[in-house]
Amino acid sequence: MMIHLKNLTKIFDKEYAVRNITFDLPPGKCTALLGPNGAGKTTTLKMIAGLMHPTSGQVELSNGMRGDIRQYIGYLPQHPQFHNWMTGKEFLQYVARLSHIPHLESKKLAERLLERVGIADAKNRKISSYSGGMKQRLGIAQAMIHKPSVLLLDEPVSALDPIGRRDVLNLMEELKQEATLLYSTHILSDAEEASDEILLMHKGSIVESGSLQDVKERHQLDKITLRFEGDMQSYQEKVEAFPFVTHTDIQKKKLHVYVQNVHEARAVLLDLVNKEKWPLLFFEVGQTTLEDLFMKVVNEHAMADHL
Numbered sequence: 623m624m625i626h627l628k629n630l631t632k633i634f635d636k637e638y639a640v641r642n643i644t645f646d647l648p649p650g651k652c653t654a655l656l657g658p659n660g661a662g663k664t665t666t667l668k669m670i671a672g673l674m675h676p677t678s679g680q681v682e683l684s685n686g687m688r689g690d691i692r693q694y695i696g697y698l699p700q701h702p703q704f705h706n707w708m709t710g711k712e713f714l715q716y717v718a719r720l721s722h723i724p725h726l727e728s729k730k731l732a733e734r735l736l737e738r739v740g741i742a743d744a745k746n747r748k749i750s751s752y753s754g755g756m757k758q759r760l761g762i763a764q765a766m767i768h769k770p771s772v773l774l775l776d777e778p779v780s781a782l783d784p785i786g787r788r789d790v791l792n793l794m795e796e797l798k799q800e801a802t803l804l805y806s807t808h809i810l811s812d813a814e815e816a817s818d819e820i821l822l823m824h825k826g827s828i829v830e831s832g833s834l835q836d837v838k839e840r841h842q843l844d845k846i847t848l849r850f851e852g853d854m855q856s857y858q859e860k861v862e863a864f865p866f867v868t869h870t871d872i873q874k875k876k877l878h879v880y881v882q883n884v885h886e887a888r889a890v891l892l893d894l895v896n897k898e899k900w901p902l903l904f905f906e907v908g909q910t911t912l913e914d915l916f917m918k919v920v921n922e923h924a925m926a927d928h929l
């Protein structure tokens with residue numbers, strides 16, 4: 623099923639949390655809603671899930687589906703609450719009952735879902751003994767209880783260790799065959815690992831969207847990476863003054879200089895380093911990555927917060 627978001631907007635206390643966003647969620651794909659904290663991801667997911675009313679705009683379904691949108695949508699909140707004294711199986715049966723699924727059917731369904739998300743071995747153990755990754759799997763099973771066509775997962779892997787994260791990302795890759803998947807994350811490498819499409823969100827707006835490859839190509843800029851002894855910030859200020867520099871940032875103690883004319887930039891920067899006798903440790907000419915684009919968005923976000 624296709625979902626269309628049209629000019630979706632949410633205002634809290636006169637501030638835009640989500641600002642006029644429009645996009646389609648293609649069926650059978652896994653889409654990552656990527657953005658720094660406060661970008662508006664949770665608010666967007668809640669509006670799609672029907673848990674929060676938009677200030678304006680709509681969420682529409684294709685295929686002539688009508689009625690309450692919630693019957694088609696499964697939702698895993700950012701901080702799911704479990705009854706820790708229950709076993710995984712008991713919890714799913716309990717959730718099934720809340721969804722008005724008859725008792726006998728709920729038993730079979732719970733077993734099937736526990737199998738599906740890969741925690742059948744632990745079905746009779748108390749949830750309090752589950753690892754973070756197992757809890758997220760149980761949360762995903764809970765979101766799938768009414769066989770939704772769309773699964774919305776809010777930061778499903780952010781709190782997990784690398785192994786738990788890998789496991790849940792793999793599970794999501796599998797689940798996209800059964801449901802359209804949209805999940806939020808503030809971690810770029812997770813979005814790169816498990817998504818067909820990305821939506822990059824910043825201050826309530828979608829600033830970039832498309833397949834990972836398309837987004838990467840669209841933003842490819844030449845980049846010169848430098849490292850000097852000592853504090854990088856004073857070098858950054860001097861380098862930024864050149865007209866061929868579009869912007870700069872510091873990542874892992876390296877100064878990234880994004881430039882329009884790499885030949886001119888290389889010559890001028892090397893000249894400057896020589897003349898000023900800057901203690902150069904590293905110099906590289908290359909191209910931007912998706913991480914650079916993400917850092918640019920995050921830095922703009924951080925700067926706005928300091929104003």
Ligand SMILES: Nc1ncnc2c1ncn2[C@@H]1O[C@H](COP(=O)(O)OP(=O)(O)OP(=O)(O)O)[C@@H](O)[C@H]1O
Nearest residue numbers: 634638639657658659660661662663664665666808
């Ligand atoms: N119930 C609310 N009342 C007032 N402001 C809110 C409410 N919910 C969210 N906001 C504000 O809306 C903006 C977007 O929040 P949202 O939780 O959607 O961001 P997010 O991208 O999911 O970030 P995070 O990863 O930190 O949850 C933030 O500035 C937040 O403070």
